[in-house]
Amino acid sequence: MGQSTSAPKITAQDRAIFKLKEQRDSIKQYQRKLSRVVDRQSELARQAVKNKQPDRAKFYLRSKKQQESVIAKTFDQLDNLENLIGTIEFKLIEKDVIYGLQEGNKVLTKLNNEMSVERIDKVLDQLEDERIKVDEISDALGMGSGLNKLEETEVDEELAKLNEEINGPEVVKLPDTPNTQILPKAPTNKIEDKVEEVKEEADKVGQQANEPLAA
Amino acid sequence: MMSDIPQFQFPKIHSFPPLYTKQPNTTILTQQLEAWTAIILEYCEYYKITRISKDGIPKHSQLEIDLDSLPPIFSNTAINRSVNSEFKTLIINSLIHKLNSGEYVNSKKPELGIFIYWRKLEDWGSLLYQYVDDSGQLGTVLTVYELTKSDEGGLPEAIRGLDETFLIKIIKGYLMKLGKAQILMNENNEIGGVKIV
Structure with a gap:
């Protein structure tokens, strides 16, 4: 064609x-x-x-x-x-x-x-080893993070001071007192009956207690 | 089944007697040819005619209409005029060579007629490709029969009722050139099927 x-x-x-x-x-x-x-x-x-x-x-x-x-x-x-x-x-x-x-x-x-497990383990191990080496080298060269603990606190203090200068003294805000009523409402009805019942029961218990024990 | 559609309304110039005689002045002749080719394209698009004879007689329409009942292109009985065959050839050649809107079915056999491209071949090809794609039939062998005559294939209206030779023309003249189609020959060594990918 x-x-x-x-x-x-x-x-x-x-x-x-x-x-x-x-x-x-x-x-x-x-x-x-x-x-x-x-x-x-x-x-x-x-x-x-x-x-x-x-x-x-x-x-x-x-x-x-x-x-x-x-x-x-x-x-x-x-x-x-x-x-x-x-x-x-x-x-x-x-x-x-x-x-x-x-x-x-x-x-x-x-x-x-x-992607066998051993291979991945090996690779991860190697990676960890390398990382450690990097840290060692950094430490040896006096780099790493560079500052010791004392110096770090000094930095923090300076930052706080700067903050105060620029943003004014820090006002500590206390939480407000709660406005909501948190006490449970007192029951309004039949309170006397209940008291009487309680009394009666207390009496019963008292009677029992007062009766001499059958020896 | 015959579908009845209202008759094509020829433009006014179709009733203008001088249109039917080849004009000697070249400027006027050019205008005359433009008028005629426009009439042919409009007429064929209206009746969905894809092929006419070299005398301007409709050979195939996508619609189920009686081609003999259509009003003639090249004559007008109301004014008793018709185009002679020499001028017809000139008009058709202008359609083919100047507008690229027509092509002999087979240049060695002019009696087979002329394809009329009121829709460009590429656009026909895209419509066909889209149908095959939409119906999930890319890569499936389809027969020419089912693409042209099948009454249940769910072909979209635009490509329903095509002439077999015209379908093959779309495939060979466009889709195969893009490398998107391959044809299969049947026992009579005619193109019987196509695989579009």
């Missing part, structure tokens, strides 16, 4: 599907032809009845019936073909999915091999 751009490839499966679809198309075409014949025959039968030719009408109707049963059969075939085409197309997708799964699995295995 002399195409300059790369054309999509036609695979053997494509060809197979193409063949099936062509057959499907030819059945459809056949159905189209038959239904036209059927239409024509019913028209002819109608005319024959009008012209008082019952035999002729019957002939057309019979032949129409036959065509109709052929059409019904072709629908079955069409169904079969469509099913087959659908199955093949679906299988092709399944194939792709399986291929995708396989490839994914390969990559995952490879990644897992690279």
Whole structure:
């Protein structure tokens, strides 16, 4: 064809599907032809009845019936073909999915091999070692954080002083006294009854206590 | 089934007798050719005609209409005028070469007629590609039959009822050049299917 751009490839499966679809198309075409014949025959039968030719009408109707049963059969075939085409197309997708799964699995295995626990431990150990070395070197060179504890407190004090100069003396804010009533409300009813009950009970207990114990 | 659509309203100039005779003055002739090509394109777009004969007779429409019942392009019975075949050829050549809005189906077989591009070939190609993409059929083999004659395929109206040769033209003339399509031959060694990716 002399195409300059790369054309999509036609695979053997494509060809197979193409063949099936062509057959499907030819059945459809056949159905189209038959239904036209059927239409024509019913028209002819109608005319024959009008012209008082019952035999002729019957002939057309019979032949129409036959065509109709052929059409019904072709629908079955069409169904079969469509099913087959659908199955093949679906299988092709399944194939792709399986291929995708396989490839994914390969990559995952490879990644897992690279990430074994011992290796990671080793790498982390090495990292820690290196960090310690860096600290040692910094200390040796008198760098590190640079200041000792005394110097650090001096810095803090100076910062506090600066703060006072700029923002004014720090006012310590005490929390407000709560406004809400925090005491529970005193009960308003039946307080006397309860007191009496309590008294009675206390009396009972008292009586019991006062009774001499049966020895 | 015939769909009835109101008749195409030709522009006023179609009833102007001098339009039907080739004018000797080149400036006027140029205007005359412009008028004619505009009429052809409007007419074909109106009736969704994708192919006409070299005498200007509609050969294929996307609509289910009786092509014989359409008003003729190159004659006007009301004023009793028609274009002669020499002038027709001139008009059609102008449509093809000057406007790039037409093309012989097969330059070796002029009797097959002329494609009329009231929609550019690239735009036809995009419409077709979009349909195949939207319907999830990229990479699937499709038959020419199902893309042109299928009554259940759910083809969008814009690309329904296309002429087979025109469909093949869209595929070969545009999609294949982009590397987006490949054709399959049937047993009669004709293009029977296409795979669009």
